[in-house]
């Protein structure tokens with residue numbers, strides 16, 4: 001199993017007590033599979049992504065990323081695991097204004113110390129995969145919202161992650177562009193074999209995903 005959450009409980013401090021954001025949540029996602037997470041505001045969707053990303057350590061339960069049991073890892077080991085095996089796509093693309101689309105991707109991989117020639121080839125291949133081969137030299141302000149989100153997705157795939165975590169990728173897009181971005185994510189999930197978890201408010205496109213889970217009050221409901 002590429003991503004495994006096993007009986008995960010996460011609480012946050014809340015006044016004198018604790019607020020339970022995730023309550024005994026289990027989730028298994030194998031490579032090449034895309035799972036949508038839906039649920040009301042405040043139900044725990046972002047918390048689930050944060051735990052899967054090893055950004056937040058749960059009070060209880062196991063998080064296994066690409067076969068690596070994460071509980072015993074220290075902060076540096078978790079950061080290395082994220083860099084090497086986890087791709088994260090946030091709601092807002094957060095692209096660097098002064099860099100071209102190609103450079104946004106190259107920067108990611110240089111951080112992990114790969115050879116420049118191989119990095120450039122991979123970046124161009126990914127920009128092609130997300131339909132932006134012709135726009136590789138454009139900067140963010142010269143791209144549409146949908147195109148920026150595609151750069152964001154390509155960037156998350158630069159280090160060949162086993163797990164791809166995506167937070168509200170369509171919230172800034174109209175219906176048609178949102179559908180196209182989700183189609184792209186599902187295609188990339190299959191092609192690249194990632195275990196993909198996608199949080200969305202947008203129920204319109206769920207048919208495109210392999211599976212949908214609903215989170216309510218921190219619990220996964222059938």
Ligand SMILES: Nc1ncnc2c1ncn2[C@@H]1O[C@H](COP(=O)(O)OP(=O)(O)OP(=O)(O)O)[C@@H](O)[C@H]1O
Nearest residue numbers: 012013019021039040041042043044045046047048
């Ligand atoms: N850092 C934090 N400290 C304290 N409470 C938090 C923290 N982050 C989230 N919470 C609380 O945990 C619960 C779950 O929040 P979470 O952000 O996971 O929900 P969500 O389903 O992603 O919501 P939304 O759809 O509005 O983004 C909420 O009650 C929220 O207020």
